[in-house]
Amino acid sequence: MKDKIKIPESAIRRLSLYFHHLASLKELGVETISSREIATVYGLAPFQVRKDLSYFGAFGRRGRGYNVAKLMDKLGAILGLDRSWNICLVGAGNIGLAMYRYQDFKQRGFNIVAVFDSDPKKAGQTLKPGMAIQSMDQIEQTVNQKMIQIGIIAVPPQAAQAAVDKLAAAGVKAILFFPSSQILIPKGIALRRVNLGLDLEFLSYALTNN
Amino acid sequence: MKDKIKIPESAIRRLSLYFHHLASLKELGVETISSREIATVYGLAPFQVRKDLSYFGAFGRRGRGYNVAKLMDKLGAILGLDRSWNICLVGAGNIGLAMYRYQDFKQRGFNIVAVFDSDPKKAGQTLKPGMAIQSMDQIEQTVNQKMIQIGIIAVPPQAAQAAVDKLAAAGVKAILFFPSSQILIPKGIALRRVNLGLDLEFLSYALTNN
Structure with a gap:
């Protein structure tokens, strides 16, 4: 290659x-x-x-x-689709849980094996048998234990940089990123942004200018 | 311009x-x-x-x-951000409801004013006061009554083409599209795809090839 x-x-x-x-x-x-x-x-x-x-x-x-x-x-x-990937989700809000529940990813080898949230009311809740929402300070240990390679970040903008830094420090090398905030991407991290607001704005542009 | x-x-x-x-x-x-x-x-x-x-x-x-x-x-x-847009959501599953609940869009002038689902168990449910999930055969009437310009489609792949065609027939001119299926886009429709699976695959590529 x-x-x-x-x-x-x-x-x-x-x-x-x-x-x-x-x-x-x-x-x-x-x-x-x-x-x-x-x-x-x-x-x-x-x-x-x-x-x-x-x-x-x-x-x-x-x-x-x-x-x-x-x-x-x-x-x-x-x-890299001839293998499976272990994924953690940071942020158990609407978008995060939608990603968690989306069965298509699992069929494609993308397995969400851990979920973290900073809200103490959420941490401790169980999404299904064996899948409890963990607190943010458990990221490093869990990422290492479960050999997690990819992180999905679906937290509010003001919590986004801390989430990126925590995942990077734990050794995650690739991040799917939903917040709309600007962030500094640590060296060696592949980060892919999903910005649904920009997608809607593209449509609003198309409607305004056609 | x-x-x-x-x-x-x-x-x-x-x-x-x-x-x-x-x-x-x-x-x-x-x-x-x-x-x-x-x-x-x-x-x-x-x-x-x-x-x-x-x-x-x-x-x-x-x-x-x-x-x-x-x-x-x-x-x-x-x-087109100096005005607001009326949006309907087709598909009240995980992704659809995450879009519905995402408050950021409203602040930006994107208002989801109607929700449709083909599941008769969902149609009739109320998401909040005044916002009932409607059945698919109410699309045309509601789009016209509520002057809806943008549709968000978050249905399973096999239902995607029918949803596009129904929105187009009702006069919707712009569609944000989540299913991964191939579709024929009716003439005059601006369609923007969101494909979260492809975004994950991009990361898997990055991890495999870095």
Whole structure:
């Protein structure tokens, strides 16, 4: 794998989409697919699909298309989807609990194995047998015990930086981040923002300017 | 306003960020700001900030910076944030109800004024005084009565296309879309996808390849 080339985030996102499309084709028994066919599903140019795949070496042969199962396996390995990940949730509010209850993630190998909240009324509550909401000062110990690699932060903006710092200090290397606040990202942490407010504002822009 | 130029989505997203940064500066009593200062906050080149703003005409003067209040008002008008929007939610599951309960949106002028669900056990339940969950066949009438412009779809993948089509038929022009399924977007509809699974997969990629 070429690891010195900076691969655009948009390409990674498309690889995820290709992976899921291939998974559904495999279920339907489809054996080969062309870059043109993949491209059509997502309204892309076939060149774009080939370019996205080329970041990770040569797949398939010109004119023969790709083997669905093999390409899916390779993309899965690139995306780290051939294994499972242990996740902790910081913030047991509405968004946090929605993430916790969303079964799709588990099917994809993303397991929420710990939940933390700073509210003493919440800490101690049990979400299901064996899954108690823990207080924030238990983050370090639990992250280490349960070998947690990814954190989901769904706390109010004013608590966001402390949550990031606690996870980083405990050794978590990747964070999915819901608060809208600006933060300093500790070195070596991959942080992905979800900003639902910005998504709504994009729609308000579209309605205002169409 | 130039309306023939196609403005990149990424620029619109940055304008939203600038708007919120200006709002917090205004609260702090700051009167002027340079493109360089805005750029620093977001790790951008000052040129990028000037370019994003230039899509909508000239703001401020070279060397003097921007007037915070004026620039904020202009960005607010561009983004449609100088008014409020009526929103309906389709799908009263975990993600849907998290969106419903998220108070930040209301403060920004995004009001969820109706909630629909196909589950007859949910339809009829009351979320708060005056806000009953309605059945799907009430979408058209309610969208018209309450002058709803934006729909949030948080239904299972297999119900997603029907929900899009119902909202479009009722006259909704903008949709925030949570299901991971592929869909046909009716003409004239602005649709913005939120795919939390892809965001987690981006982190799994980052962990696998760093």
